[in-house]
Amino acid sequence: MQPLPLFIGLRYTRAKRRNHFISFISLISMAGIALGIAALITVMSVMNGFQKEVKARMLGVAAHVQVMGFDDGPVKGLQDWDALRHAAAKTADVVGVAPFVEGQGLISHAGNRGVIVRGILPEEEPKVADFTKDLRPGTLEALQPGGYNIILGGALSRTLGAGIGSKVQLIIPQGLVTPAGMVPRLRTFTVTGTFNSGHFEYDANLALVHMKDAQVLYQMGDNVSGLRVKVGHLDEAPAVNRALAKTLKFDGYVTDWTRLNATYFQAVQIERRMMRLALSLIVVVAAFGLVSSLVMAVTDKQADIAILRTMGMSPAGIMKVFVVQGTIIGFLGTLLGAVLGALLAANIETIVPAIERLLGVKAISPEVYFLSSLPSDLQWNDVWTTCLISFAIAMVATIYPSLRAARLNPAEALRYE
Numbered sequence: 001m002q003p004l005p006l007f008i009g010l011r012y013t014r015a016k017r018r019n020h021f022i023s024f025i026s027l028i029s030m031a032g033i034a035l036g037i038a039a040l041i042t043v044m045s046v047m048n049g050f051q052k053e054v055k056a057r058m059l060g061v062a063a064h065v066q067v068m069g070f071d072d073g074p075v076k077g078l079q080d081w082d083a084l085r086h087a088a089a090k091t092a093d094v095v096g097v098a099p100f101v102e103g104q105g106l107i108s109h110a111g112n113r114g115v116i117v118r119g120i121l122p123e124e125e126p127k128v129a130d131f132t133k134d135l136r137p138g139t140l141e142a143l144q145p146g147g148y149n150i151i152l153g154g155a156l157s158r159t160l161g162a163g164i165g166s167k168v169q170l171i172i173p174q175g176l177v178t179p180a181g182m183v184p185r186l187r188t189f190t191v192t193g194t195f196n197s198g199h200f201e202y203d204a205n206l207a208l209v210h211m212k213d214a215q216v217l218y219q220m221g222d223n224v225s226g227l228r229v230k231v232g233h234l235d236e237a238p239a240v241n242r243a244l245a246k247t248l249k250f251d252g253y254v255t256d257w258t259r260l261n262a263t264y265f266q267a268v269q270i271e272r273r274m275m276r277l278a279l280s281l282i283v284v285v286a287a288f289g290l291v292s293s294l295v296m297a298v299t300d301k302q303a304d305i306a307i308l309r310t311m312g313m314s315p316a317g318i319m320k321v322f323v324v325q326g327t328i329i330g331f332l333g334t335l336l337g338a339v340l341g342a343l344l345a346a347n348i349e350t351i352v353p354a355i356e357r358l359l360g361v362k363a364i365s366p367e368v369y370f371l372s373s374l375p376s377d378l379q380w381n382d383v384w385t386t387c388l389i390s391f392a393i394a395m396v397a398t399i400y401p402s403l404r405a406a407r408l409n410p411a412e413a414l415r416y417e
Contacts, residue, residue: 003320025289025292025293025296026290026293026297026329028289028293029286029287029289029290029292029293029329029333030329030332030333030336031286031333032282032283032285032286032289032333033283033286033287033290033329033330033333033334033337033390033394034333034334034336034337034340035282035286035337035340036279036280036282036283036285036286036337036390037283037333037334037337037338037340037341037386037387037390038337038338038340038341038344039279039282039341040276040279040280040282040283040341040386040390041337041338041341041342041344041345041378041382041383041386042341042344042345042348042376043275043279044272044275044276044379044382044386045341045345045348045376045377045378045379045382046345046348046374046375046376047268047271047272047275048376048377048378048379048382049348049374049375049376049377050268050374050375051265051268051272052375052377053198053375054199054268055234055265057197057198057199058199058201058202058257058261059234059257060129060130060131060197060198060199061129061130061131061197061199061202061206062202062257062260062261063128063228063229063230063257063260064128064229064230064231064234064237064240064256064257065094065228065229065230065231065237065240065241065244065254065255065256065257066226066227066228066229066254066255066256066260067084067088067226067227067229067244067248067250067252067254068225068226068252068253068254068255069223069224069225069226069250069251069252070251070252070253071225076219076220076223077101077220077223077224077225077226078099078223078224078225078226078227078250078252079222079223079250079251080250081099081223081224081227082099084227084248084250085097085098085099085227087247087248088227088229088244088248091240091243091244091247092240092243093231093232093233093236093239093240094229094230094231094232094240095127095230095231095232096127096128096229096230097124097127097128097227097228097229097230098120098121098124098125098127098128098129098227098228099121099124099211099224099226099227099228100118100119100120100211100224100225100226100227100228101118101119101211101214101215101218101220101224101225102116102117102118102119102214102225102226103116103117103172103174103214103217103218103225104116104117104173105117105170105171105172105173105207105217106170106171106173107152107156107160107162107168107169107170107171107207108168108169108171109160109161109162109166109167109168109169110160110161110162111159111160111161113156113159113160113205114205115156115205115206115207116205116206116207117170117207117209117214117217118206118207118208118209118214119208119209119210119211119212119213119214119215119217119218119224120140120143120208120209120210120211121210121211122139122140122141122143122210123140125140126140127230128228128229128230129228129230131195131196131197131198131202139193140208142192142193143192143208143209143210143213144210145210145211145212145213146212146213147190147210147213148187148188148189148190148209148213149189149190149191149192149209149210150168150170150189150190150191150192150207150208150209151191151192151193151194151195151207151208151209152168152191152193152194152195152207152208153194153195153196153197153202153203153204153205153206153207154194154195154196154203155200155203155204156203156204156205156206156207157191157194159204162191163191164191164192164193164194165190165191166190166191167188167189167190167191168188168189168190168191169186169187169188169189170186170187170188170189170207170217171185171186172185172186172187172217172218174218174219185217187213187217189209195208211224226252229244234257237256237257237258238256238258240256241254241255241256241259280389280390283389283390283393284393286333287393287394287396287397288397290326290329290330290394290397290398291397291398291400291401293329294322294325294326294397294398294401294402295400295401295404297322297325297401298322298401298404298405298408301405302408305318305405305408306408308321309408315406315407316406318402318405318406318408319402319403319405319406320402321402321405322398322401322402322405323395323398323399323402325398326394326395326397326398326401326402327394327395327398329394330390330391330393330394330395330397330398331391331394333390333394334387334390334391334394337387337390338383338386338387341383341386342378342383345376345378346376346378348374348376349374349375349376352374
């Protein structure tokens with residue numbers, strides 16, 4: 001048999017109220033909870049997608065783990081790097097190792113641009129970098145030692161106005177000492193290809209040359225700046241970092257992507273938490289609406305409450321009636337918000353372009369956000385957490401109106417009936 005408070009609470013929820021304004025407030029409260037949850041799930045999914053996409057694209061160009069030599073001191077870079085490479089390749093979860101030489105430079109063509117110059121071995125680089133698959137046009141094999149060919153990021157190529165076959169001037173800050181003073185080193189390179197990694201920071205600032213050419217430019221001799229290491233699972237990079245630091249004997253240090261990009265990913269996490277907190281306030285505001293609707297429902301049902309009390313229902317029973325009513329509103333709002341939020345998050349990559357075409361605007365700028373489209377990664381843990389927290393807020397919102405109903409004096413309520 002159905003408990004009496006539950007039966008009455010369900011009946012109050014289904015029945016048409018004499019005061020339509022109370023019904024309207026209840027619907028607004030439910031809609032507010034639903035919209036708050038939907039907004040929170042959608043935004044959290046976009047934040048997850050943004051972090052996932054940026055991480056994937058960033059680490060398609062940057063190293064998972066780097067074994068680095070020191071830039072200063074009597075020896076510049078890594079010595080005996082080939083032996084270190086073979087030793088690193090034997091470490092658990094390491095799937096690729098490649099040497100590189102890296103330094104700063106200034107490229108001049110139709111304009112000037114400060115760049116990061118990375119010297120690579122064309123046959124080894126695909127083992128540690130994913131972006132090399134997207135060279136359009138051109139291939140890494142065009143980089144030959146002594147050929148002084150260069151591959152530019154797509155955005156960098158457009159900024160300089162340098163296409164395939166263009167001659168660009170690469171100026172190295174480490175100059176030559178002459179009787180006339182310090183003269184920067186300069187070399188003419190031929191553009192043989194461009195790449196688009198999908199990460200604007202690299203596409204606009206990275207230039208690839210052959211490692212032998214970079215060694216000559218930066219006066220490295222046979223040394224390299226370091227080794228780029230690719231791991232099978234990104235989360236294992238810190239463990240691989242510790243293993244390499246323990247097993248490799250060399251004059252330098254080991255670092256991984258969690259340290260190299262720590263500031264960026266910490267900023268994303270802080271932004272994610274603040275966004276969750278800000279959007280949770282929507283649910284809190286909707287909960288105030290739920291409190292208002294229940295308080296007005298208690299006022300509207302004073303005579304019914306008094307009759308129930310005189311028939312023997314306890315104050316706890318009266319309290320349960322309105323807890324049930326508020327719980328149903330909160331549950332329906334939470335359920336509706338979860339469904340709406342999941343649908344929006346799952347289709348955000350279709351919805352946003354349609355809105356952009358309709359309004360003629362661009363939602364995100366690749367120069368600022370590194371991405372040209374809005375990604376989404378719906379994680380069900382976020383959905384359940386959001387729903388549980390929102391439902392808990394709705395439950396807390398029922399306490400005050402229910403207590404007020406339980407404390408109602410039957411004689412006062414029936415005085416003017």
